[in-house]
Each structure stands twice: as C-alpha cells, then as structure tokens.
Amino acid sequence: MLKEVFRKPTKWPIMKTLILKDIDDLIYGSLGIIIFISFFIGGVVAIQTALNIDSPLIPKYLVGFTTRQSVILEFAPTFCSIIMAGKVGSYITSSIGTMRVTEQIDALEVMGVNSLNYLVFPKIIALLLYPFVIAISMYLGILGGWLAAVMGEYTTSADFIKGLQLDFKPFHVLYAFAKTMAFAFILATIPSFYGYYMKGGALEVGKASTTSFVWTSVVIIIVNYLLTQMLLG
Amino acid sequence: MIEVRNIHKTFGENHVLKGISTLFEPGKTNLIIGQSGSGKTVFLKSLLGLHQPDEGEILYSNRVYSEMSEDLKRNLRQEMGMVFQGSALFDSMTVVENVMFPLKMFSSMSESEMKDRADxxxxxxxxxxxxxxxxxxxSGGMQKRVAIARAIVNKPKYLFCDEPNSGLDPKTAIVIDNLIHEITVEYDITTVINTHDMNSVMEIGEKIVFLKDGHKAWEGSNKEIFKTDNEAVTNFVYSSELFKKVRQMYLEERN
Incomplete structure (x- = not known):
C-alpha cells in the first residue's frame, strides 16, 4: 500500500487543496478535544501528585516536576495519540470506507487516478502538523496543572514553577516529538488501510472503524514501548 | 472499438468467465445481459481493467491491454467513462465540481474553460x-445525469454503465436510456451497458450479449431477440407476462 501511496502523484494544485482540507479536518478539527482534555488531565495529575506526597519530607515543588514529566513524556504524546486514534482514526477509516462502499474509489481508479495517493498521501502530510497539536497539549496540560495546584492550594505558584524548571532535560522534549512523529504516521496509515481495503456495506464500515481504532491503539502502545526503550533506555 | 478474445477469469475454484469473445463497435449501445451470477459484473470489470483476465485478450482500438505498461493502462483509463450503479458521485463535492473533476485531474484547461465544458x-x-x-x-435520476455528465466530460472513447437504471422509476429509466443512446451516437463512443432492465434491451439494445454461467449464450440486436429460438434467451428475456405478450404481438405482426 505504502509504495502505491507515493507513486504517480496527483497534480499539485489538487493535492494542495486536499492537504489543506485534511489539515482542517484532522488537525484543526481535533484542537477542541485536545485542549479540553489536556487542560483537565494536567490539573488532575497535579492534584493526584499533591495528594500522594503529603509527607513533610517531600518538597512541594515535586508537584510541578511530576506534572511536567508526566505531561511531556507520556500524557501529551501517547495519551493524546490514543484519543486521536479514536477521533481522527475512526474518521479516516469511515470516510475512506464509505467511499469504498459507494464505489467512489472504483470511480477514481476507473478515471486513472491513483486512489491511494489521492486519499492517503494528503493525510500523511496533514499529520506532519500533529506535533503542533501535541505542543499545545503539553503547554495546556502544564497550565492546567499549575492552575489546579495553585487554586486548590496544594502548592504555591513559586514552588510549582521551581518544580517545572528542576532538572529539565531538553532531550525529553525531543524524545516526545520523535514519538509524536511516529504516532502521526501510524494515525494516518493504519486507519487508511482499514478503510481502503474494507469489503461489504454500511455495517462493515462501522466494524472497520472499530477494528482500526483497536489496532491503531495497539501499534501506538507497542511503538511507544520500543521508542522509549531505544531513546531513553 | 473493443474486441474481446476468448477471455477466462477464475476466482479460486469459481470459473466465472469461460471463453467469451465479442466485438463492441463505436456509435452503438452494446448491452450485456444475463441472470445474477452469470458473470456480467466480472466481464464489465474486466473491460474496465479492474480485473485482469487469466486467459484471452481485450483490445481497445487494436491496443492489447495485457501488453500495456502500467502508465499506458492509466492513460487508457482516461479514455474511459464509467457510470456506476449507485452513481458513485463524490459526496463532498458539488454537482459542478464532480463534473469538473476528471478535467482538473487530467486536462490542461484553465478554470474558466473547465467551467464552460462542465456547463x-x-x-x-x-x-x-x-x-x-x-x-x-x-434525486436519484439527477444523480445518474450527473454521473453521465462526469463520464463524458473528458470526451471518452469508451463509456461503461453498470445498471444505469437501477433504483429509477420507469419514466426516468427511459429518459436515462435515451440519453445514453443519444450521447453514444452523437460522440461516436463505444458504449457497453450492463443491465437487467428488459425495457433497455428493447429500446436501445443495438447489440446484446447474453451471458449464461460465464459463457456467451447468444448475441444479436433488439430486433433479432424477438425472433430468436435460443431457449436460454427466451426464458430470461420473456420471463414476464408483459414481455411474452410483446413478443407474441411482434411475431403476429410479422406473420
């Protein structure tokens, strides 16, 4: 499938329109849910950390430190990608699957259009912007943690910020974005595969979306483990 | 012109097409008829290049399909128009965008030229x-018209229609049949229609290929189909009382 995706490209003016549409659908359309979840999960991480370290021997700035590490290393890149597998992955599988069921993909092929390039390539390119979504998620997760910690009086703003700056390793951000790029590719290709090669009718479109979500999530979790072992282990 | 030479197609144990040979001429509406499971759809998809026959050849204006490179095959497909059973219009595009789509993909026309052609x-x-x-x-009838417009916008040499009347009321079905026939004659296109509709057979069937169990059981025109004694054809075409009466009247008139 991948070989065909990159073969015989569609005319650039048409491809540009498709890429912009997919950026709108896949990236811009996902910002709302990512902003909402990141902000509140960041808050919950801060509160949970604060409640579990009420010993006077453990400094309060650890709330900020733990929030930063949790959000940057795992929550933003991995947890958000699982959410995206549900939102974006299902959308990709069902939209391509519906095109398959209604013979729109056959129509493209009969016209001489490389349907895999036409349908999948713009999604891969659009999801190159996925790291920006994750950057927003990281920022808002930490902001949510800071607000929850300070407003809930679990720690002071100064302590939280001290924790945020404590033992900061820029490589961790690089690691998070490396994972994000791998997840972006997975999010574009696995759901496309399940949509493109599905057979049957409307019921099968629903089943394909579910299967696509399960396998996208499984592959993300496995790749997450492998990349973590390779880059941090 | 499309020439089919002794094509065979097998899926696993299922031998679907068993040595079909025929000739589809330009400017004529060529119909493929036969019962469900007779191999009509596989035959049409073979003509479209979506299935590769296991044996035999398909020639498009004397060009042998199996000898073409992948790029030449894609170029050949740009000479084809297809009207799908369910119209297969791109549902995220408007009517005019659907019609302009093949032009946008393959022509070097300006936007205004494409709009004029679509109009x-x-x-x-x-x-x-x-x-x-x-x-x-x-409506369904309008969708079929859009599908026909999209199929002919790039001035194809070959037009394929899969059950163009399915889901349409009888009056609209006749309008669509006549439209396909007029376009075929007007643009001198080689048109191949896969149909179950006996009205289409009687109205526009200038050449009819009847398939039975993957074989070509009969071929002829809509005039010859009244006269044929081929049992398989008469059992299929005149299965309804209405068509039995039509045939009887025709034969009585001739005698």
Whole structure:
C-alpha cells in the first residue's frame, strides 16, 4: 500500500487543496478535544501528585516536576495519540470506507487516478502538523496543572514553577516529538488501510472503524514501548 | 472499438468467465445481459481493467491491454467513462465540481474553460439548475445525469454503465436510456451497458450479449431477440407476462 501511496502523484494544485482540507479536518478539527482534555488531565495529575506526597519530607515543588514529566513524556504524546486514534482514526477509516462502499474509489481508479495517493498521501502530510497539536497539549496540560495546584492550594505558584524548571532535560522534549512523529504516521496509515481495503456495506464500515481504532491503539502502545526503550533506555 | 478474445477469469475454484469473445463497435449501445451470477459484473470489470483476465485478450482500438505498461493502462483509463450503479458521485463535492473533476485531474484547461465544458455537458444531460448542490441534495435520476455528465466530460472513447437504471422509476429509466443512446451516437463512443432492465434491451439494445454461467449464450440486436429460438434467451428475456405478450404481438405482426 505504502509504495502505491507515493507513486504517480496527483497534480499539485489538487493535492494542495486536499492537504489543506485534511489539515482542517484532522488537525484543526481535533484542537477542541485536545485542549479540553489536556487542560483537565494536567490539573488532575497535579492534584493526584499533591495528594500522594503529603509527607513533610517531600518538597512541594515535586508537584510541578511530576506534572511536567508526566505531561511531556507520556500524557501529551501517547495519551493524546490514543484519543486521536479514536477521533481522527475512526474518521479516516469511515470516510475512506464509505467511499469504498459507494464505489467512489472504483470511480477514481476507473478515471486513472491513483486512489491511494489521492486519499492517503494528503493525510500523511496533514499529520506532519500533529506535533503542533501535541505542543499545545503539553503547554495546556502544564497550565492546567499549575492552575489546579495553585487554586486548590496544594502548592504555591513559586514552588510549582521551581518544580517545572528542576532538572529539565531538553532531550525529553525531543524524545516526545520523535514519538509524536511516529504516532502521526501510524494515525494516518493504519486507519487508511482499514478503510481502503474494507469489503461489504454500511455495517462493515462501522466494524472497520472499530477494528482500526483497536489496532491503531495497539501499534501506538507497542511503538511507544520500543521508542522509549531505544531513546531513553 | 473493443474486441474481446476468448477471455477466462477464475476466482479460486469459481470459473466465472469461460471463453467469451465479442466485438463492441463505436456509435452503438452494446448491452450485456444475463441472470445474477452469470458473470456480467466480472466481464464489465474486466473491460474496465479492474480485473485482469487469466486467459484471452481485450483490445481497445487494436491496443492489447495485457501488453500495456502500467502508465499506458492509466492513460487508457482516461479514455474511459464509467457510470456506476449507485452513481458513485463524490459526496463532498458539488454537482459542478464532480463534473469538473476528471478535467482538473487530467486536462490542461484553465478554470474558466473547465467551467464552460462542465456547463456544456450538464446542459447536454438536461441539468441546468443543480450546479452548486451536493449529490445528497438531488434525486436519484439527477444523480445518474450527473454521473453521465462526469463520464463524458473528458470526451471518452469508451463509456461503461453498470445498471444505469437501477433504483429509477420507469419514466426516468427511459429518459436515462435515451440519453445514453443519444450521447453514444452523437460522440461516436463505444458504449457497453450492463443491465437487467428488459425495457433497455428493447429500446436501445443495438447489440446484446447474453451471458449464461460465464459463457456467451447468444448475441444479436433488439430486433433479432424477438425472433430468436435460443431457449436460454427466451426464458430470461420473456420471463414476464408483459414481455411474452410483446413478443407474441411482434411475431403476429410479422406473420
């Protein structure tokens, strides 16, 4: 499938329109849910950390430190990608699957259009912007943690910020974005595969979306483990 | 012109096409008929290049399909227009965008030239006021007209239609049949229609290929089909009382 995706490209003016549409659908359309979840999960991480370290021997700035590490290393890149597998992955599988069921993909092929390039390539390119979504998620997760910690009086703003700056390793951000790029590719290709090669009718479109979500999530979790072992282990 | 030479197609144990040979000429409406499971769809998909026959050859204006490179095959497909059973219009595009799509993909026309060409073919299929509506907002008959307009916008040499009348009321079905026939003659296209509709057979069947169990059981015109004694054809075509009476009247008139 991948070989065909990159073969015989569609005319650039048409491809540009498709890429912009997919950026709108896949990236811009996902910002709302990512902003909402990141902000509140960041808050919950801060509160949970604060409640579990009420010993006077453990400094309060650890709330900020733990929030930063949790959000940057795992929550933003991995947890958000699982959410995206549900939102974006299902959308990709069902939209391509519906095109398959209604013979729109056959129509493209009969016209001489490389349907895999036409349908999948713009999604891969659009999801190159996925790291920006994750950057927003990281920022808002930490902001949510800071607000929850300070407003809930679990720690002071100064302590939280001290924790945020404590033992900061820029490589961790690089690691998070490396994972994000791998997840972006997975999010574009696995759901496309399940949509493109599905057979049957409307019921099968629903089943394909579910299967696509399960396998996208499984592959993300496995790749997450492998990349973590390779880059941090 | 499309020449089919002794094509065979097998899926696993299922031998679907068993040595079909025929000739589809330009400017004529060629119909493929036969019961469900007779191999009509596989035959049409083979003509479209979506299935590769296991044996035999298909020649498009004397060009042998199996000897073409992948790029030549894709170029050949740009000479084809296809009207799908369910119209297969791109549901995220308006009517005019659907019609302009093949031009955008393959022509070097300017935007205004493409719009003019789309207007022309939409006018030809008698659709004037639906340009900016989505496929979901128009009727089944209008969707078929849009599908025909999209199929002919790039001036194809070959037009394929899969059950173009399915889901249409009898009056609209006749309009669509006549439209396909007129376009075939007007643009000198080689048209191949896969149909179950006996009205189409009687109205526009200039050449009819009857398939039975993957074989070509009979071929001839809509005039010859009244006279044939081929049992398989008469059992299929005159299975309804109405058509039995039509045939009887025709034969009585001749005698």
């Amino acid at each position: 022309l073919v939409l006018k030809r299929v008698n659709l004037k006021d639906a340009h900016h509506r989505l496929p979901a907002e128009i």
